[in-house]
Amino acid sequence: MASAVILLLIVLAVLIGPYVWRVPINEIDFASKLDGPSWTHPLGTDDLGQDILARLLYGGRISLAVGLCAMLVAAIVGVMVGAIAGMSRGGIDAALMWLADLFLSLPQLPLLLLISYLFRDALTKLIGTQGGIFLIVVLVIGGLRWMQVARLVRAQILSIREKEFIEAARALGASSIRQVVRHILPNALGPVIVAGTIDVANAIIAESTLSFLGLGFPPDIPTWGRVLFDAKDTIDIAPHWAIFAGSAIFLTVLTINFIGDGLRDALDPRRVL
Amino acid sequence: MSRQYVIRRLLIAVPSLFGISIILFSVLALAPGDPFSEIAANPAIPPEVAASLRAKFGLDDPVYLRYLHWLAAMIHGDWGFSFASRIDVDRLIMQRLPTTIIVIGAAQLLAILVALPVGVLAGTRPYSIFDQIANTLAFVGFSLPTFFTGLLLILLFSVKLDWLPIVYSTDLSSTGWQWLWDEVKQSIMPVLVLGLFQGASLVRYVRSAVLDVVRLDYITTARSKGIGERAVISRHVVRTALIPVVTLVALQMPAVFGGAIVTEQIFRVPGIGSLLISAMLSNDTPVIMAVTFVLSCLVVLFNLIADILYGWLDPRISYR
Numbered sequence: 085m086a087s088a089v090i091l092l093l094i095v096l097a098v099l100i101g102p103y104v105w106r107v108p109i110n111e112i113d114f115a116s117k118l119d120g121p122s123w124t125h126p127l128g129t130d131d132l133g134q135d136i137l138a139r140l141l142y143g144g145r146i147s148l149a150v151g152l153c154a155m156l157v158a159a160i161v162g163v164m165v166g167a168i169a170g171m172s173r174g175g176i177d178a179a180l181m182w183l184a185d186l187f188l189s190l191p192q193l194p195l196l197l198l199i200s201y202l203f204r205d206a207l208t209k210l211i212g213t214q215g216g217i218f219l220i221v222v223l224v225i226g227g228l229r230w231m232q233v234a235r236l237v238r239a240q241i242l243s244i245r246e247k248e249f250i251e252a253a254r255a256l257g258a259s260s261i262r263q264v265v266r267h268i269l270p271n272a273l274g275p276v277i278v279a280g281t282i283d284v285a286n287a288i289i290a291e292s293t294l295s296f297l298g299l300g301f302p303p304d305i306p307t308w309g310r311v312l313f314d315a316k317d318t319i320d321i322a323p324h325w326a327i328f329a330g331s332a333i334f335l336t337v338l339t340i341n342f343i344g345d346g347l348r349d350a351l352d353p354r355r356v357l
Numbered sequence: 358m359s360r361q362y363v364i365r366r367l368l369i370a371v372p373s374l375f376g377i378s379i380i381l382f383s384v385l386a387l388a389p390g391d392p393f394s395e396i397a398a399n400p401a402i403p404p405e406v407a408a409s410l411r412a413k414f415g416l417d418d419p420v421y422l423r424y425l426h427w428l429a430a431m432i433h434g435d436w437g438f439s440f441a442s443r444i445d446v447d448r449l450i451m452q453r454l455p456t457t458i459i460v461i462g463a464a465q466l467l468a469i470l471v472a473l474p475v476g477v478l479a480g481t482r483p484y485s486i487f488d489q490i491a492n493t494l495a496f497v498g499f500s501l502p503t504f505f506t507g508l509l510l511i512l513l514f515s516v517k518l519d520w521l522p523i524v525y526s527t528d529l530s531s532t533g534w535q536w537l538w539d540e541v542k543q544s545i546m547p548v549l550v551l552g553l554f555q556g557a558s559l560v561r562y563v564r565s566a567v568l569d570v571v572r573l574d575y576i577t578t579a580r581s582k583g584i585g586e587r588a589v590i591s592r593h594v595v596r597t598a599l600i601p602v603v604t605l606v607a608l609q610m611p612a613v614f615g616g617a618i619v620t621e622q623i624f625r626v627p628g629i630g631s632l633l634i635s636a637m638l639s640n641d642t643p644v645i646m647a648v649t650f651v652l653s654c655l656v657v658l659f660n661l662i663a664d665i666l667y668g669w670l671d672p673r674i675s676y677r
Contacts, residue, residue: 182372182376183376185373186373186376186377186380188608188611189373189377189611189653189656189657189660190377190380190611190653190656191611191614191615191649191652191653191656192611192612192615193614193615193618193619194614194615194618194633194648194649194652194653195380195384195649197618197633197634197637198381198384198645198646198649199384201637201645202384202385285500289502292502292504293502293503293504293615293619296502296504296619297618297619297622297634298634298638299634299637299638309504312504312505312508315508316508316623319508319511319512319516320512320516323512323516326505326508326512327509327512330502330504330505330508330509333502333505334500334501334502334505337500337502338496338497338500338501341496341499341500342496345496
């Protein structure tokens with residue numbers, strides 16, 4: 085419960101914050117560079133004298149948006165693959181599950197780095213820096229995380245499709261798409277929601293990792309990982325910079341994980357004890 | 358364990374290696390940008406020469422032929438030449454790989470040493486205070502991204518306390534015991550960061566595996582025979598509960614390599630992960646491809662080992 089409140093506060097801060105805290109994110113002021121927290125700059129300033137609070141609020145939008153969109157991509161691909169595998173027995177099912185296993189054994193971070201390295205320039209030329217990198221990060225993170233959802237959906241479908249109410253729907257002439265969409269999926273959603281919640285946290289970590297390695301968003305888009313990347317070289321003289329950025333990631337991920345766990349307890353009928 | 362089982366597992370691993378190589382190659386082939394664009398744009402090189410160069414390197418061949426050429430080169434160990442380091446890629450990787458393996462191995466060992474006792478204790482006393490504390494710490498542990506823990510440790514141990522060196526160095530001047538001590542001192546933080554992150558998620562797996570086993574009938578039987586609680590836990594519960602944990606350790610391997618890249622980058626450990634990052638920053642494509650391929654192979658290898666271990670630990674599997 086507490087985590088839901090904290091997460092809500094973070095989301096609200098990120099959504100409304102930039103309208104309340106109207107300090108521009110790129111106002112350079114060398115006179116007050118690397119200052120610690122003060123009344124004019126509640127979280128201090130970075131090496132160019134830019135306000136860290138404003139940067140974190142703005143960057144948080146992108147970090148959270150990446151997390152949510154990547155989760156949606158993973159969930160949509162996962163539900164589709166899982167549904168197709170679950171409804172079609174035999175060859176297609178086996179092939180899709182083999183593919184899922186294959187993707188599970190891919191090292192995600194190197195592949196993520198590789199793809200964003202190879203495709204970044206072309207896409208940024210096509211639709212602009214921000215949009216291009218956003219798209220690539222979301223698609224790749226989402227595209228490497230659908231396996232869990234696909235397996236869950238398939239397992240759920242395999243058990244639900246033998247239930248009487250599905251048989252009734254089939255007897256009434258429902259097509260298999262209708263059976264899946266109207267009758268099976270709503271009953272299989274619980275575990276998918278749990279997996280999706282945890283995927284948001286993982287995607288946020290993945291994006292921050294990419295930015296932290298200096299291979300994600302450019303410096304003018306201060307996502308949390310990017311801020312941390314910029315902060316790491318001055319950690320001995322300005323530790324507040326790295327600590328605030330890292331804490332933002334940590335708190336968000338922690339609360340999302342706790343919420344996912346709570347949802348699992350609430351939605352899982354065979355809970356322990 | 359039957360030999361058939363091992364062979365079957367090996368045969369399953371081969372197609373997944375092919376699958377991974379196909380995925381890697383298609384990423385490379387789909388990537389925009391032509392390695393010969395500079396040559397084509399260079400006015401000093403006549404177009405016929407450029408065309409013959411393209412033909413010589415097989416760039417005009419159909420995709421499947423290029424894939425086969427690439428695969429053959431990869432299997433032969435002919436991984437190309439690093440533009441940035443001026444040596445062959447395979448030698449470069451062989452220089453870097455041992456460091457990574459040592460760091461990852463030590464971290465996994467640490468993770469298991471922490472996670473096993475904590476997970477077993479938490480699982481045998483579910484919802485006790487110990488369990489709740491362990492659970493909360495586990496959540497904190499795997500919600501803290503490795504790059505942040507790394508920075509925090511540097512801040513605490515290197516900047517504030519000045520106990521440990523920030524940067525990992527390969528050519529330590531000291532010898533003998535002093536050398537060993539320096540080596541340990543500079544490896545503590547990378548291993549700690551990686552090990553605690555892995556350990557945190559492992560604790561939860563161990564706990565739930567123990568919880569599943571502890572309620573089974575044969576445990577009640579063991580208790581009713583008068584075996585002491587300690588013996589029941591160590592001989593009966595833990596042994597069975599560890600079987601799924603082996604698979605989970607293997608399934609974590611891709612994440613471990615991801616974490617290794619980050620920690621190596623933070624602490625400047627000269628392993629394969631920091632090689633990957635520096636190759637990306639200097640556009641050294643042969644190195645990037647080779648490192649990704651090596652990491653994928655390692656993951657498949659560890660999955661294979663886990664599968665075989667699984668068959669050995671759980672005789673019910675082998676004859677299926």
